[in-house]
Amino acid sequence: MEFIFWEWVNTLARWLHIVAAVAWIGSSFYFMALDASLRKRPHLPQGVQGEAWQVHGGGFYNMVKYLVAPSQMPAELTWFKWEAYTTWLSGFFLLCVLYYRGADLLLIDQSVMALTQWQAIGLSVGLLAAGWIVYDLMCRSPLGRHNGALAAVGFVFLVAACWGTTHVFSPRGALLQMGALIGTMMVANVFLLIIPNQRKVVATLLAGGTPDPSLGKAAKQRSMHNNYLTLPVVFLMIGNHYPLTYATRYNWVIFALILVVGASVRHFFNIKHTGKPAPWWAWGVAAAGIVAAAWLSAQGSADGGPAVGAASATPATFAQAQEVVMNRCSMCHTASPAWDGINAPPHGVILDNPGDILRHADDIRRQAALSSAMPPGNVTLITPEERAILAAWSAGAASPHMASASVP
Ligand code: HEC
Incomplete structure (x- = not known):
């Protein structure tokens, strides 16, 4: 009976996790594309970034984006947050049920680091929190004002963290930990920055004041980070079913390449949707990254097996x-x-x-x-x-x- 119970808990949690993630990533793709497609038109009211026309489901939509905020609070406002929260809650639940409950097989490798179950769980949870704190500080520091530099330093930070976790957990545990760490950063962006900033704007509007534009700018920056991280995080979540990606010698380099590949593909679409010339080179980078990852995955197991x-x-x-x-x-x-x-x-x-x-x-x-x-x-x-x-x-x-x- 207990066996059947856990099988179903596992199945349903995974179903929920995937559905929530699809909804979240879908809205991330949608809003990035919508933002990129906004066009300035002479008739638009003051404070509007632009408008876009879309056709879907038997009707036409006229979307208008008010930068900072409209002059008056609308009567009804739809928030986008439960997709993100549900993804994290179901993901953390799966992490507990599979990787923490079965830490001896999935998270710990005694030859990498001799850990007890509780030590491994403590380290894993601690790293999730630390990942967010470091990333959040980076965004708030002067570095946060330069998107390119922030991306470069963030990339080095994530790759270093991956290298570090492969020296703490089993290869499978390490790469899943990195997926969970990036996923946690993304949800924390929504929970601790994007939504609170938007709440502040709404509160100011209701009080008849003028909202601080930097609140919206910071939220947009985090939501752009989330968008660039969607493809890598999905790869990491399915990667634990493909041993060559996580349990081979250069798994942490493969991780670095997947970050580049996923971000390049997102970049292609994000630029293409603005109507500017599409950066086709991004596909070249992605293809080279995949070829390099495939080659590295043939260089032997993470514990020194043959190439x-x-x-x-x-x-x-x-x-x-x-x-x-x-x-x-x-x-x-x-x-x-x-x-x-x-x-x-x-x-x-x-x-x-x-x-x-x-x-x-x-x-x-x-x-x-x-x-x-x-x-x-x-x-x-x-x-x-x-x-x-x-x-x-x-x-x-x-x-x-x-x-x-x-x-x-
Ligand atoms: C301690 C128990 C244990 C030992 C020993 C063990 N396995 Fe497994 N094996 C598992 C578990 C648990 C899974 C399911 C893992 C999962 O859920 O992803 C599994 C899954 C597999 C799968 C299916 C993978 C898939 O994704 O379909 C193969 C093939 C496999 N093991 C081969 C081996 C080989 C070869 C060895 C010996 C070198 C071995 N196992 C030793 C427990 C073990």
């Missing part, structure tokens, strides 16, 4: 590979797992007999030969030499022709 080319140089027999799998994998990947807290073969993957091991050659290659995703947190202490055996065997077994040849 793709090096692996096939030393051949390994199926018997050798099977021995590694039986020693390091089968206690969990079997009909009734011997690992406390694992009640069924994880993801239905069984690795306790030759036929299943062979059938999963590709999965073994991805999870345990070229990356160190498995065993989780390296709880069964697989060695780089053993990963080399799995890499050499699976390089051949992965092709159907060789697979039949290597059946014992």
Whole structure:
């Protein structure tokens, strides 16, 4: 019963998290594009940045943006905040249910840093808070007045933080921590800056005063940061299902490249929507970044396993590979797992007999030969030499022709 309960809690929380994030990111894309498409027209009232015409859902919309605020408070005002809050609340809930509850497998790797469950949780929560504090101080400092310089320093800060977390948590835990850290920065922007600033403007208007324009400017800056971070944060959230992205040697460099790739793609659209010549070079940067990330992901596992080319140089027999799998994998990947807290073969993957091991050659290659995703947190202490055996065997077994040849 308990197993079913947690399965459903997990499923529903993830559903909510994705739906909320889709709504939030959708509104971020929409408002950035709307802002970019605003055009000045002679008939517009004073204090209006511009107008835009849109067609959707069987009707025409005439959008007008009042910079700072309209001269009078409208009777009804729609706020955009619950998409962001729901995304964070459901995300933090998932972090607790999966990564904190299962810290021994997903967050901690004793060979990276010997941590207890509570130490790992404390560090993770502390880093989420610290990430926001450092970023917020940066924006408020004189640096905050120069968008380019702020982006460069912010980038270096995030990459340094990623490098640091890979020396604290398991590779998977580290990259997810960075996703959560960026997501927290983005939601805190909404909760602690954008919405409070807008509330101040509304309060001033209601009191008959003139709102401070710097409040709106700061809010716009944070909402632009959020927009540039949307694509990287989504990559980090799905990346934990793709071991080559997080459990290989240069995972923190891949993280840096994904920041650049995601921001470049956003930049392309943000400029294109203004009607200026589209910066096509951004796609060149993105493509180069992906090629570099793919190449780096083939350079061996995060714990010193072999690079793709090096692996096939030393051949390994199926018997050798099977021995590694039986020693390091089968206690969990079997009909009734011997690992406390694992009640069924994880993801239905069984690795306790030759036929299943062979059938999963590709999965073994991805999870345990070229990356160190498995065993989780390296709880069964697989060695780089053993990963080399799995890499050499699976390089051949992965092709159907060789697979039949290597059946014992
Ligand atoms: C301590 C228990 C444990 C050990 C030991 C272990 N695994 Fe896993 N394995 C898991 C868990 C838990 C998951 C599910 C992870 C998740 O939810 O993303 C998993 C998932 C997998 C998957 C499916 C991944 C996917 O995304 O579909 C493969 C393949 C796999 N393991 C291979 C291996 C191999 C190969 C080894 C040995 C080198 C190994 N595992 C050792 C617990 C273990």
